[in-house]
Amino acid sequence: MHIKHHPVLGEQLQKTITIYFNDLPYTAYEQQTVAAALMANGIKRLGSSRNLVQPRGLFCTKGRCCSCYATINGEDHVRTCQTMVEDGMKIYPNDEDPEVRGECCGD
Amino acid sequence: METSYETIIIGGGVVGSSIAYHLSERNKEGIVVLDKKFPLSGTSGSTQAWVWVHNKTPSWYAEFSMYSAELYPYLSKKIGDVEYKRTGGLSPFFSELDREKAERLAEAYEPIGIKIKVLSREEALEKEPSLNPDIVGATYSSIDGNVNPFRLVDRYMRAAKKNGVQYSTYNKVTEIQKLPGKFIVRAEKGRFECKNLVLAGGTWSRELGKLVEVTIPINQLRGQILVTEPLKPFLNYTISGLRQAFNGEVLIGYSMEEEGFNRATTLDVIQETANMAIHYVPSLRKAKVVRAFSGIRAMPEDGFPILGKIPGVENLYVAAMHSGVTLSPLVGTLMTELILDGETSIPIDRYSISRFA
Amino acid sequence: MNAVETDVLIIGAGPAGLAAAFETASRGLQVTLVDESKSMGGQLVQQTQVLSSLPSIYQPMCGFELAAHLSRQLEDFEIRYLLGHRVIGFYKDGSVGITDEKNVFPLRAKKTIVATGASENAIAFPKWTLPGVMTIGAAQTLMNRNFVQPGKNAVIVGSSDFAMDVALQLSKVGVRIRGIVEKNTGVKANGTEKVEQVRKIGIPILLNSSIKEARGIGAVSEVDIQQGEDIWTEKVDLVCVDGGRSPILDIFYQLGCSFGHQEELGGWVPQYNNDFQTDCENVFLAGNAAGISTQGALLVTGMLAGINVCAALGAISKEAVEEGKQSLWKELESIETRSNLKVWQARNQHIEKFAHPVLKDQFIS
């Protein structure tokens, strides 16, 4: 849930933008990180662990734990807690190891 | 703690642990391995761990390496899965001069049974489509591969312990005394006695040699290696310079610096290594590097292993070399023969320390 | 590539880094300030509580107000801001490697002040890896920086002063705190007033208790809390772990600085002297990286590091240095003895051991 009326900081959320997670549109505000915006929309699972295939999501918000990795606009393993949302951003969960991408693959 | 042993091995890295394991297969009693820190804290734990034969020179050294590589499949059966993969080795080259070298190498190695194919650009790209299309060609040999060095040493250690070998770790040897029929070894955690003493100090061999007043001419060579995040399997071969591990990480590096025991990494070499990675395999560009590490390699003064008895000191042995991972199965086997039988099934005279005298 | 040159490189634009930037830039030194975040103020930005024990020149204010103030006071100076940039390592000649995510470029500084702050320590329990389990600082960041409610029903594991602050803030944005779980026999927080406030709004503080297990499909949905023999289940979608904080050391480690250990300062701390200078001559430090302390103290350490760098570069007169140092040390003593005497004592012990670090030469094998 977005906090529209913050008890101390007031009404900070003004400009909405649309981001896509698994191709579905969600509303975000421009001062939010990707991980936060997804959480506001009820999306907490951002990927799964490599061996035991357990759900993973935001943990430290400081770019240290790498638990919030997701694929953003075609780039794998992006720390979503350190990446600000942008209109039209396409996000996919980090469920598999990345493939290398050759020059030929729209790179 | 029992302090009197048949054999003490100083150094629990890949070489020392292999000797301990192979020795314990035949002679279960009285073996202890002393390590100044903990196995894998030195060179054995900071390597790409290629099992590499095909462009070792000269031919007799390549042959020696080949015998060791041949032992790997059996080793895995005996000590457990060490993630050994005989992937075949590819060395891409970018110039006609290197093709010339490659052709001559292939000719020279045919008589000793090391088959090297000199691939054309097209053949190389067919084998390994991720290689840079700008290559001129590549040498290829099916005997090369790689292994997980952590597993390798861990498995040697566990198998040796199962056979009764003791490990005394964080126990730096400070003094060695030769008495008739025995050695007295003083270490931080106590005093040990033994009949046979094996120096397997790797990169610290020269320092160890000083304790017995023997010059073991081993120098240090630093190599920096980059590790990527795990990627879906895409590299088929061990490429000279990089390889993909079982878990998908790509290990990259083939640098050499003389920096003594300083195992720092530097952005200078890290960036150069990144350039190499992209030069060899352009599609790695998007892969993220998660860590870089340095390994201090042991480098004998003439480049070749120092193996065997130390002349003039009864029951004193040395095993120190650069390519410990490749050579460990063979070195463990031969040192065991030497200690127990007094002779080896494959001659090692060429590798005697006496050549430096 | 030719290195970019600067007099002073400050790594970290939190309270200590900004305070150090002011001290150095205001004395005419050329300052470069690098931070991974695009905004300045570091962790101050999401602190909506009133900061206690600020230096005497400051009125009481909230963290975000202090961040704005510290940024504003730099406006008059020409500082090279490298925001949204990361330090990734060092070159052989000692230049620092900085990336703008497109390239890596070298920067050579006469003096470097490392103010990388602190990181939160984790607490492990079965299934703590589930989404919805996060550090207490993460919950605060979501709420006060991103304006996102991190959950509806929460438990907090740990009872530091910070946990009390965040518990109150979470409650105000509508998160129901089902309990503060503390493994020890007493509350960790020193601020009795805040603990009272927490109790007053009906948040149970559970001593001698721990999380036995978390459960959930895709995200945490319930936890088992154990207190003595009692075990019960709480339906929660947010678990905040408050495991304390430790200095962030990566950059010191790469620079080859030595370390000592002080439990009260957060564990391993770079070794430094009275001038906040490490045993790498050109490297100074400030803030939580020099030992976990209160916001006021962090500012003072930043000022001290800044003044000492000015002295090292001849940008300040000897008398002014001595005077400045003396008054700042007095201020630091006053703040730390008031807020946490143990931190002050540990800091002094740590400084005394400057010449005898526990960990050194970490790259020599």
Place this chain on the structure above:
Amino acid sequence: MDKSTIICRCEEISLEEIVEVIANGARTFDDIKRLTRCGMGPCQSKICNCLVAGVIHEQTGMEFHQIPLPRMRMPISPIKLETLATNSTTFSSVKSVLDEVELEDGKVK
């Protein structure tokens, strides 16, 4: 914590695995890392460091000041190879294996 509790989130190493290698003589974070992969994932031990120190302390009785820091590494956080790369193809410290093959009179030396 029970024995299956994950200590290293990245590589999913459990308490049990760490306790086992400590029983086998491992004493430092780095010993444990090399034997289990604990701390080798993308966070590079930033999160599990203090947890592992706690386990070593509990299992061996070593004081925290006797348990050294894990070796920290560059890059300080993950970075793309293309960002690191400078696109130069001249190498000084980095070699090629064929560099080691030398020819003399048209033959391998």
